[in-house]
Amino acid sequence: MSQTQGSTESGSTMESILDEHRHFKPSKAFSSNAHIKSMAEYEKMHKRSVDDPEGFWADVASELHWFKKWEEVLDWRLPDAKWFVGGTTNICYNCIDRQIDAGLGNHTAIVWEGEPIVDEDGHHAGGEPEVRKLSYYDLRREVSRFANALKGLGVQKGDVVTIYMPMVPELAIAMLACARIGAVHSIIFGGFSASAIRDRVEDGKSKIVITADGGWRRGKVVPLKDNVDEALTLTDLVDTVVVLERCQNDIHMVDGRDHWWSDLTATASEHCPAEEMYSEDLLFILYTSGSTGKPKGIMHTTGGYMVYTYLTSRYTFDLHPRQLCDEELNEQCRGDMYWCTADIGWITGHSYIIYGLLPNRVPTLMYEGAPDFPEKDRFWDIIERHKVTKFYTAPTAIRAFMKWGREWIDKHDISSLKVLGTVGEPINPEAWMWYHKVIGNEKCPIVDTWWQTETGGHMLTPLPGATTTTPGSCTKPFFGIDAAVVNSEGEEVGENEGGILVIRKPWPSMLRGIYGNRERFIETYWSKIEGFYTAGDGARKDENGNFWIMGRIDDVIVVAGHNLGTMEVESALVSHDAVAEAAVVGFPHEIKGTGIAAFATLVGGIEETDKLKAEIRDHVAKELGPISKPDKLRFTPALPKTRSGKIMRRLLRDIAAGREITGDVTTLEDKGIVEKLQKQTD
Numbered sequence: 070m071s072q073t074q075g076s077t078e079s080g081s082t083m084e085s086i087l088d089e090h091r092h093f094k095p096s097k098a099f100s101s102n103a104h105i106k107s108m109a110e111y112e113k114m115h116k117r118s119v120d121d122p123e124g125f126w127a128d129v130a131s132e133l134h135w136f137k138k139w140e141e142v143l144d145w146r147l148p149d150a151k152w153f154v155g156g157t158t159n160i161c162y163n164c165i166d167r168q169i170d171a172g173l174g175n176h177t178a179i180v181w182e183g184e185p186i187v188d189e190d191g192h193h194a195g196g197e198p199e200v201r202k203l204s205y206y207d208l209r210r211e212v213s214r215f216a217n218a219l220k221g222l223g224v225q226k227g228d229v230v231t232i233y234m235p236m237v238p239e240l241a242i243a244m245l246a247c248a249r250i251g252a253v254h255s256i257i258f259g260g261f262s263a264s265a266i267r268d269r270v271e272d273g274k275s276k277i278v279i280t281a282d283g284g285w286r287r288g289k290v291v292p293l294k295d296n297v298d299e300a301l302t303l304t305d306l307v308d309t310v311v312v313l314e315r316c317q318n319d320i321h322m323v324d325g326r327d328h329w330w331s332d333l334t335a336t337a338s339e340h341c342p343a344e345e346m347y348s349e350d351l352l353f354i355l356y357t358s359g360s361t362g363k364p365k366g367i368m369h370t371t372g373g374y375m376v377y378t379y380l381t382s383r384y385t386f387d388l389h390p391r392q393l394c395d396e397e398l399n400e401q402c403r404g405d406m407y408w409c410t411a412d413i414g415w416i417t418g419h420s421y422i423i424y425g426l427l428p429n430r431v432p433t434l435m436y437e438g439a440p441d442f443p444e445k446d447r448f449w450d451i452i453e454r455h456k457v458t459k460f461y462t463a464p465t466a467i468r469a470f471m472k473w474g475r476e477w478i479d480k481h482d483i484s485s486l487k488v489l490g491t492v493g494e495p496i497n498p499e500a501w502m503w504y505h506k507v508i509g510n511e512k513c514p515i516v517d518t519w520w521q522t523e524t525g526g527h528m529l530t531p532l533p534g535a536t537t538t539t540p541g542s543c544t545k546p547f548f549g550i551d552a553a554v555v556n557s558e559g560e561e562v563g564e565n566e567g568g569i570l571v572i573r574k575p576w577p578s579m580l581r582g583i584y585g586n587r588e589r590f591i592e593t594y595w596s597k598i599e600g601f602y603t604a605g606d607g608a609r610k611d612e613n614g615n616f617w618i619m620g621r622i623d624d625v626i627v628v629a630g631h632n633l634g635t636m637e638v639e640s641a642l643v644s645h646d647a648v649a650e651a652a653v654v655g656f657p658h659e660i661k662g663t664g665i666a667a668f669a670t671l672v673g674g675i676e677e678t679d680k681l682k683a684e685i686r687d688h689v690a691k692e693l694g695p696i697s698k699p700d701k702l703r704f705t706p707a708l709p710k711t712r713s714g715k716i717m718r719r720l721l722r723d724i725a726a727g728r729e730i731t732g733d734v735t736t737l738e739d740k741g742i743v744e745k746l747q748k749q750t751d
């Protein structure tokens with residue numbers, strides 16, 4: 070394992086080593102108003118949180134609403150954790166009703182902006198973008214209506230509801246409605262294809278899909294309903310589809326199966342009590358790629374997830390709600406406007422657009438479309454108009470902004486910004502510095518948050534008022550997190566030595582399993598090192614106790630912040646008639662961080678043409694969605710294999726990166742193949 074920060078594939082540069090010695094302390098002005106004001110305060114609280122996790126988490130949970138208090142804070146029988154055992158609550162109630170109960174019903178819960186710039190007649194040209202603001206009252210009314218609509222369709226507590234929607238308020242409404250009535254949502258990112266929908270519907274045994282006619286992306290309609298129709302020709306499990314009208318594009322409604330959202334909600338009552346849920350009742354399933362086979366349905370339950378995302382949101386972003394003082398006049402009184410640019414279809418959106426944010430009484434902004442529509446300054450325009458204070462995005466986006474140039478930013482006043490966040494993959498120091506200087510104007514702390522779909526919430530992260538940051542490091546464990554870098558025996562490795570990142574104690578929002586696959590749950594997370602949760606990432610800890618993520622140690626590659634299993638892409642490749650065998654690896658990519666390089670052998674007799682290359686790449690995009698489309702594809706008469714038949718991926722990684730092959734090749738079966746591959750262009 071290499072010892073540089075960043076993905077193991079990005080290599081080390083002199084500059085990245087120098088950057089480790091560049092430290093950024095929060096300013097006194099910032100710290101004095103922050104929740105956590107100093108390293109000493111962080112350390113004291115962190116110590117208490119790991120020495121007495123039950124006391125610490127009980128205090129946090131007590132800030133939220135419970136119908137019935139828990140009997141036991143934690144029941145830990147490795148690998149199964151139960152938090153707030155016997156307690157009953159409802160996360161939707163804590164997102165909405167708790168604020169209304171406190172007299173804040175008229176405060177803004179969600180601010181939404183659509184992609185099209187529409188004029189008064191709804192024409193997509195000139196004029197102002199479409200903006201909707203929902204107060205907690207509005208949100209409760211809409212959520213309750215839709216919850217009643219779901220009940221009317223026969224949805225019951227515990228049923229799995231599939232949601233495949235664009236980034237519109239109704240997506241938030243649909244998920245909160247499920248939570249309100251105790252249905253389990255399974256949200257599928259709108260960029261995924263029909264076969265991904267089929268797989269997830271079947272794995273979750275879901276009989277209902279909620280979708281929209283389409284969503285706007287870069288001025289075009291994403292045909293969500295068509296994708297659902299296609300998926301439903303591949304499975305007959307689903308008997309009900311709810312369709313939101315968003316783009317007024319032509320779609321086909323199936324009689325008896327398909328219902329318009331507006332018809333269902335028009336007649337539904339706006340009163341729907343929040344169901345009393347046990348803390349350990351399943352809240353949602355969210356699929357993430359594994360190193361082998363089909364995606365894993367990660368399970369998250371109610372109470373622990375709610376408490377952990379609530380606290381991480383507050384401290385990581387240093388959230389401050391609007392005060393009941395001089396209203397909008399004074400900056401302190403106005404409170405935060407928070408914007409996370411992720412799609413709700415990813416865990417980032419689940420935890421840090423909706424579930425962690427709303428209970429903190431801070432408005433959360435949702436944007437439907439692309440960052441470069443109609444121009445490359447859309448994000449800065451949004452920040453200026455909505456006075457965004459806390460901004461959370463991904464390194465892949467930051468690298469794109471860098472490439473587009475700072476003139477797009479300079480057109481706008483983004484001085485409202487106070488904290489900048491990043492997530493999804495290691496951020497290279499150059500991008501970190503650019504984020505710090507150009508977006509943060511050297512005054513905004515950067516929080517580089519390391520976590521996973523499985524962890525539910527932030528695990529390693531700076532706290533903006535306390536932590537001294539260093540470009541490229543996600544710094545220190547959050548409260549309650551006992552993280553370590555160990556060797557294969559589970560022993561902590563030395564300072565700055567690479568090893569396996571593990572979590573040694575349970576935390577409230579940890580995954581409760583893989584849906585329908587106990588064995589895989591144990592095998593993937595609990596078998597590598599006895600007694601510890603293994604995340605699948607390599608890391609090292611420096612002399613200041615800061616963690617540096619070194620990239621995946623399994624066959625998962627993180628492309629533009631999205632976790633993709635190389636196996637999945639390989640299966641999609643071989644599902645093309647012309648492809649006999651395929652291997653996929655990551656390679657350093659300027660914008661995406663990691664790009665997808667594919668190697669394929671063709672079925673005998675088939676000619677290797679550029680046209681076929683394009684066709685095969687498109688085939689993968691159609692099977693798995695556009696993010697999985699290989700950036701490079703090379704044909705080869707055979708894949709480089711060891712004598713025992715194992716594909717030598719590290720050779721392919723070198724070839725894809727255009728590097729010289731330095732490692733041992735003595736086990737390689739046919740050396741000629743590697744030479745041929747190196748000579749080829751993409």
Ligand code: WT7
Nearest residue numbers: 417492493494495517518519520521522618632
């Ligand atoms: C994997 C988890 C957590 C939401 C987005 C991705 C990588 C995530 C960082 C970071 C370095 C990171 C890891 C992790 N990752 N954040 N700040 N620094 N690497 O969720 O799809 O479950 O992927 O993303 O490799 O294991 P996910």
